[in-house]
Amino acid sequence: MPDSEFASEDAGFFFDSVAIIGIGLIGSSLAQALRANGFTGPIAIADRNGDALRDAEAMGLGNSYHVSAAKAVTGADMVILCVPVGAMGATARAIAPALAKHAVITDVGSVKGAVARAVSAAIPDRTRFVPGHPIAGSEQSGPKAGWATLFQHRWSIITPTDHSAEDAIEKVAAMWRAMGAEVEFMDIERHDLVLAITSHVPHLIAYNIVRTASDMESVAESEVIKFSAGGFRDSTRLAASDPTMWRDIFLNNKTAVIETLGRFMEDLAMLQRAIRWGDGEQLFDLFQRTRNIRMAIVEAGQETAAPDFGRPREAPGEAARTRPAEHHHHEGESGWDEDD
Numbered sequence: 001m002p003d004s005e006f007a008s009e010d011a012g013f014f015f016d017s018v019a020i021i022g023i024g025l026i027g028s029s030l031a032q033a034l035r036a037n038g039f040t041g042p043i044a045i046a047d048r049n050g051d052a053l054r055d056a057e058a059m060g061l062g063n064s065y066h067v068s069a070a071k072a073v074t075g076a077d078m079v080i081l082c083v084p085v086g087a088m089g090a091t092a093r094a095i096a097p098a099l100a101k102h103a104v105i106t107d108v109g110s111v112k113g114a115v116a117r118a119v120s121a122a123i124p125d126r127t128r129f130v131p132g133h134p135i136a137g138s139e140q141s142g143p144k145a146g147w148a149t150l151f152q153h154r155w156s157i158i159t160p161t162d163h164s165a166e167d168a169i170e171k172v173a174a175m176w177r178a179m180g181a182e183v184e185f186m187d188i189e190r191h192d193l194v195l196a197i198t199s200h201v202p203h204l205i206a207y208n209i210v211r212t213a214s215d216m217e218s219v220a221e222s223e224v225i226k227f228s229a230g231g232f233r234d235s236t237r238l239a240a241s242d243p244t245m246w247r248d249i250f251l252n253n254k255t256a257v258i259e260t261l262g263r264f265m266e267d268l269a270m271l272q273r274a275i276r277w278g279d280g281e282q283l284f285d286l287f288q289r290t291r292n293i294r295m296a297i298v299e300a301g302q303e304t305a306a307p308d309f310g311r312p313r314e315a316p317g318e319a320a321r322t323r324p325a326e327h328h329h330h331e332g333e334s335g336w337d338e339d340d
Contacts, residue, residue, distance in 0.1 A: 012038075012178035014171045015077035015104065019044040021069045021091055022082035023056045025137055026108050028146025030080060031061040033179040036148040046072035055143045070098040078175065081107035081119070086248030089118030096123050104168045105129045106175075110195055112159045112188045114252035120161060127165040130172040133157045133191065134181060141242050152180030159188045196256035200249055201264060204257070206238035207246075 018034065020027045023045050031043055045062035046069040047053050053065050066072040073079050073095045083091050088109060099105070105128055109115045112131045120126040136154040156176035160169050173183045186194075213232065250257055274282040 012174055013041075014174050016041045017044070017076045017078070018042070019046065019069075019073040019076035019079045020062070020082060021046045021072060021079065021095070022084075023047045023052050023061065023143045024082060025141055025143075025145040026134065026150075027080070027082035028056065028059070028061060028143035029136075029148070029150035030082065030108075030146075030179075031056075032146055032148035033151055037179050039178075041077075044072040044076060052143055059143060061143065069095050073100075073103065074098045075100055076103055078171065079103055079105045081105065081109070084242075084245045084248045085109040085111045085115055085252045086244075088115045089122055092119040092122035099123060099128075101125070103128060104171050106132045106172045108132060108134055110199060111249055111253040112191045116159070116161050116188055120163065126161070126163045128168050129161065130164045130168050131159045131161065131188065132172055132176070133159070133195075134176065136181075149180070151176065154181055155184055156181035157184050157186050157191055159186050159191050161188070192253050193256045193260070196253060196260040200253060200257050201260045203238050203241065203246060204250065204261070205264075206236075210236055210239040 013034075018039070018041065020030055020043065023031070027045070027047075031045065034043065042064070043062040044064045044066065045053070045056050046066040047056070048067055050067070053067070056062060057065050064072070069091055077100070079095065079099065081088055081091055088107060092105075105119065105123060107115055107119065109131075110133055112133065116129075116131045119129050119131075123129060134151055134154065134156040136150050136156075158169065158173055158176075176183050209232070271283070271286070273279075274286075
């Protein structure tokens with residue numbers, strides 16, 4: 001991307017007001033990160049879930065709180081959509097009449113193709129939309145699950161459309177950098193394929209393993225859950241993620257997910273044959289190769305040795321505490337649905 005045309009501004013934010021639509025984990029973390037990194041302008045928060053709005057207000061996450069997304073975006077310079085991907089289009093249609101002409105719109109969804117098409121078609125000026133996806137989160141949900149350092153030292157992928165204006169792209173990139181994220185630009189289709197293998201299919205496998213274990217409970221006389229080992233425990237952690245969000249992800253990234261699942265099933269059939277025929281050499285070679293990949297992930301700083309269960313959350317206003325975050329959860333678990 002070209003160098004910024006903007007003069008240096010305090011804290012690195014090139015906008016004066018923000019609207020966050022959907023105040024789940026990511027929306028809450030955004031509000032906290034903006035403040036923790038020097039943003040002083042007004043933050044408007046919208047969510048159709050009254051409990052989430054009340055929690056956000058009790059935490060002091062914003063300056064105004066709205067059930068109506070359209071009211072929240074009125075006059076905002078930066079609009080961040082933090083709703084499940086299946087609700088992005090409806091939410092964009094709801095806010096379109098109230099958007100300021102100069103407003104930049106971005107999102108945090110983990111599917112980009114379907115979101116880019118839906119939002120671009122809904123807003124009055126598609127040049128102001130810059131799709132994005134922070135690779136950060138947890139399996140927990142709601143505003144209380146967010147924390148200010150969630151994005152520090154994590155990747156934030158920006159996937160501009162063919163119509164995204166350069167100044168809008170730069171403003172979104174500068175926002176993520178100001179909150180401590182490492183920005184990467186990526187083609188939309190490539191993003192969806194990469195996320196299918198690194199996040200979407202692993203979650204689908206986890207959901208299915210847990211279902212299989214549940215079906216086996218009666219056969220194993222409840223010992224499956226009682227004697228859960230680390231591998232199964234990790235799978236249940238992934239499978240604890242929000243059902244609405246993941247339903248929408250799979251329905252909106254179906255092409256990449258089905259392609260990746262097909263390759264996975266071919267590899268799984270090969271493993272099944274190796275076990276059936278006692279091919280220990282093939283099994284060892286695979287396990288050694290995958291172990292090396294895991295070690296490379298650790299060395300790249302994409303994993304922490306510290307236990308991730310029940311990790312503490314800092315309250316708004318407390319000193320920032322850097323903690324690597326795993327990518328289990330993406331959109332805010334708001335009260336939005338497809339009929340916004």
